[in-house]
Amino acid sequence: MDIRRLKSFIVIVDSGSITRAADILHLAQPALSQQLAALEEHFGQKLLIRSQQGVTMTDAGHAVYRHAQIILRQMEQAQADAAAAGNSLAGRVSVGLVPFSSAATLSVDLLAETRKRHPGSYFI
Numbered sequence: 001m002d003i004r005r006l007k008s009f010i011v012i013v014d015s016g017s018i019t020r021a022a023d024i025l026h027l028a029q030p031a032l033s034q035q036l037a038a039l040e041e042h043f044g045q046k047l048l049i050r051s052q053q054g055v056t057m058t059d060a061g062h063a064v065y066r067h068a069q070i071i072l073r074q075m076e077q078a079q080a081d082a083a084a085a086g087n088s089l090a091g092r093v094s095v096g097l098v099p100f101s102s103a104a105t106l107s108v109d110l111l112a113e114t115r116k117r118h119p120g121s122y123f124i
Contacts, residue, residue, distance in 0.1 A: 006068040016054040
């Protein structure tokens with residue numbers, strides 16, 4: 001399944017017309033019609049009813065439209081999560097201190113600052 005087909009399908013439905021969607025997507029109308037045909041072939045169902053007034057979704061089209069929106073949102077979130085991965089530290093932090101030393105006093109501020117800067121970390 002090509003994610004571009006789902007994006008194109010959403011634009012067709014939202015614009016109400018294959019011709020308008022082709023303009024929005026900067027695609028030739030026949031190329032967009034081919035994407036729609038491939039999507040309909042994939043699902044084995046007519047997704048849109050075409051007329052002079054534009055397009056209307058079939059029941060199958062409504063189902064695919066809802067899922068396409070969810071899938072695209074999840075893809076955007078996955079992309080954002082992947083971009084953010086590695087930008088912050090997270091994980092376990094182990095600190096060894098000598099009892100009854102000045103390090104123990106200083107460590108309270110150090111641990112508080114570390115927790116503030118790296119909320120995904122935890123201390124043992």
